[in-house]
Amino acid sequence: MATDKAGRPPAVLEVRDICVTVNGVRALGGVSFDVPEGSLFGLIGPNGAGKTTIMNVISAVITPQQGSVRFRGEELTGTGTVARVRAGILRSFQQVRLLEGMTVLDNLLLGRERFRVVGLLRQIGGSRTGRRQARRDLAVVEEVAAVLGLSDLLHRDVQDLPFGVRRLVDVGRAFAAEPDLLLLDEPAAGLDVTSRRLLLEAIKQAQRTTGATVMLVEHDVDMVRRACGESVVLSNGEVLARGTPAEVLADPAVLRAYFGRSDA
Amino acid sequence: MPDRRSPARRLRPVLLLAPLVVLPLLLDSFSLYQATMILIYVTAIIGLDIVFGRAGVLSVAQAVFIGIGAYTAAWMSRTTAVSIGVELIVAAVIAGLAAILVGLPALRVSGLRLAILTFAFVELFQWVVTTFASVTGGTQGLLVNPGGFGTITTADPLVGYGLAAVIALLATWLVIRLQRNPIGRSMAAVKNSNLLAESAGVSTVRTKLTAFMLSGMLGGLAGVVLAHVSGSVTPAGFTVFSSLNLLVALILGGTGRVHGAWLGAAYVVLMPELFARLGIPNAYPIVNGAVLMLLLVVMPGGIASVLDRIRDRVRRRGDPPSPLLTSVPGRSPS
Numbered sequence: 001m002a003t004d005k006a007g008r009p010p011a012v013l014e015v016r017d018i019c020v021t022v023n024g025v026r027a028l029g030g031v032s033f034d035v036p037e038g039s040l041f042g043l044i045g046p047n048g049a050g051k052t053t054i055m056n057v058i059s060a061v062i063t064p065q066q067g068s069v070r071f072r073g074e075e076l077t078g079t080g081t082v083a084r085v086r087a088g089i090l091r092s093f094q095q096v097r098l099l100e101g102m103t104v105l106d107n108l109l110l111g112r113e114r115f116r117v118v119g120l121l122r123q124i125g126g127s128r129t130g131r132r133q134a135r136r137d138l139a140v141v142e143e144v145a146a147v148l149g150l151s152d153l154l155h156r157d158v159q160d161l162p163f164g165v166r167r168l169v170d171v172g173r174a175f176a177a178e179p180d181l182l183l184l185d186e187p188a189a190g191l192d193v194t195s196r197r198l199l200l201e202a203i204k205q206a207q208r209t210t211g212a213t214v215m216l217v218e219h220d221v222d223m224v225r226r227a228c229g230e231s232v233v234l235s236n237g238e239v240l241a242r243g244t245p246a247e248v249l250a251d252p253a254v255l256r257a258y259f260g261r262s263d264a
Numbered sequence: 265m266p267d268r269r270s271p272a273r274r275l276r277p278v279l280l281l282a283p284l285v286v287l288p289l290l291l292d293s294f295s296l297y298q299a300t301m302i303l304i305y306v307t308a309i310i311g312l313d314i315v316f317g318r319a320g321v322l323s324v325a326q327a328v329f330i331g332i333g334a335y336t337a338a339w340m341s342r343t344t345a346v347s348i349g350v351e352l353i354v355a356a357v358i359a360g361l362a363a364i365l366v367g368l369p370a371l372r373v374s375g376l377r378l379a380i381l382t383f384a385f386v387e388l389f390q391w392v393v394t395t396f397a398s399v400t401g402g403t404q405g406l407l408v409n410p411g412g413f414g415t416i417t418t419a420d421p422l423v424g425y426g427l428a429a430v431i432a433l434l435a436t437w438l439v440i441r442l443q444r445n446p447i448g449r450s451m452a453a454v455k456n457s458n459l460l461a462e463s464a465g466v467s468t469v470r471t472k473l474t475a476f477m478l479s480g481m482l483g484g485l486a487g488v489v490l491a492h493v494s495g496s497v498t499p500a501g502f503t504v505f506s507s508l509n510l511l512v513a514l515i516l517g518g519t520g521r522v523h524g525a526w527l528g529a530a531y532v533v534l535m536p537e538l539f540a541r542l543g544i545p546n547a548y549p550i551v552n553g554a555v556l557m558l559l560l561v562v563m564p565g566g567i568a569s570v571l572d573r574i575r576d577r578v579r580r581r582g583d584p585p586s587p588l589l590t591s592v593p594g595r596s597p598s
Binding site: 059098 | 438441442444445446447449450452453456457459460462463464465466467474520576
């Protein structure tokens with residue numbers, strides 16, 4: 001992989017001076033950071049710091065009043081969510097969102113939607129291109145399921161699964177899309193300690209296997225410390241610190257924001 | 265490629281189709297008419313299921329598409345000498361295009377407000393057919409000349425039954441194809457939430473309009489057969505109550521399930537007749553309402569959902585538990 005003069009991989013995502021105001025309240029005030037390609041990048045901050053808002057800006061769920069987002073050097077401002085997904089930017093949500101009443105396999109295959117090229121009539125009637133695509137989709141999904149330990153559950157209805165496994169399916173759908181950049185919004189929310197550890201291992205394993213750049217949004221600093229090579233800390237809609245987890249967690253401003261004191 | 269399915273699975277289509285072939289040979293003419301009506305309802309309900317049960321868009325305009333099909337067939341049978349096949353194609357295209365038009369508001373609004381907007385289209389259709397009486401026959405409607413292929417015409421009830429059966433099976437095949445392919449998954453995603461759909465790369469605009477178009481086309485096909493089997497078309501057959509009747513049938517049978525449409529169609533055609541034979545036809549609406557309320561509470565997924573649950577339990581019996589289910593306890597879905 002190519003690197004810059006400082007030996008870092010090039011930035012796959014460049015976020016510049018993003019400002020968002022919601023109902024007169026400033027959610028983000030000039031946020032800028034780069035996400036290096038192929039990294040597991042952490043975005044941390046206390047509740048209300050603006051983490052999910054910046055995710056929503058990157059995935060075009062909301063439009064910022066100011067600023068730009070560049071992906072692989074291409075300006076994304078003005079493009080919609082679907083266009084960004086097709087460009088390779090996928091995301092998960094804090095609240096698990098699955099195709100209820102459908103199987104794990106169907107949920108994972110939904111991630112392959114961004115590669116759909118076959119039209120309506122060919123989809124219904126069947127075509128060689130469609131069958132080839134379906135075989136490729138199934139192969140990728142089975143590989144992702146194997147990495148996440150979901151192989152035995154592919155034909156189970158997601159409604160019948162416990163919460164932790166539903167989380168894995170949610171993350172798996174995003175990995176099945178073979179993302180270039182995957183935004184995971186507090187994937188461990190609502191999980192107990194054991195499930196958090198297993199989920200994190202699964203994410204790291206899937207990231208290594210697919211080579212995707214993963215931006216992990218968390219308020220649990222311990223999880224980011226275990227997983228990420230580089231992190232940005234947000235507080236009150238601004239970047240408070242950036243660096244390795246050890247560096248940012250030693251920053252007095254970060255300690256003040258998290259613990260209310262600088263010597264914690 | 266050799267068929268690797270078990271003999272039982274290979275035989276299943278034959279076992280399911282056999283009653284459709286044998287039944288008309290055993291039924292008297294009125295029962296044959298009832299069976300034909302069930303098959304017509306199946307097609308129309310599957311159309312509604314695509315847009316409501318699968319894409320999650322509440323529409324009460326299904327009667328409009330059936331009406332478009334029926335009036336297209338009536339008008340063509342009176343003014344042209346084309347085969348019923350041409351009528352079916354023309355009706356499907358016109359009804360499909362009309363459905364796309366009806367679906368356009370779905371891109372902006374949803375839920376009850378959309379249902380009211382689709383209701384407006386039903387009223388618009390009623391206004392058109394009663395106003396342009398020179399073409400539509402106004403409130404009196406139109407008589408339909410028997411159609412068919414050469415000497416085989418719908419004047420023979422068996423032909424009407426056969427036509428309805430072929431189209432109902434075609435609609436069933438279509439919805440089975442949709443179920444496990446990317447279009448079906450896109451619809452399921454849109455039904456779940458626009459945010460989930462778009463975040464997976466699904467175009468909500470294309471998906472909703474596709475659902476409306478397929479729904480309209482099936483409604484149009486059902487309308488052509490209905491016109492020929494009934495022998496006449498009047499605006500009274502395509503009111504908002506007709507749409508609501510289809511919606512009730514779908515909810516009773518089970519939304520998003522192939523056999524739900526078949527069960528629902530059988531229910532709404534046979535139950536009124538059952539009450540009539542018992543000598544209490546006026547009790548049907550009351551009992552129907554009570555059954556609907558009870559079903560919505562006890563089995564919100566409709567009759568088909570109960571059958572599916574039983575089937576799933578039988579299939580899963582003896583499956584070893586997945587190690588993941590014990591290693592990742594998480595907590596129960598809230």
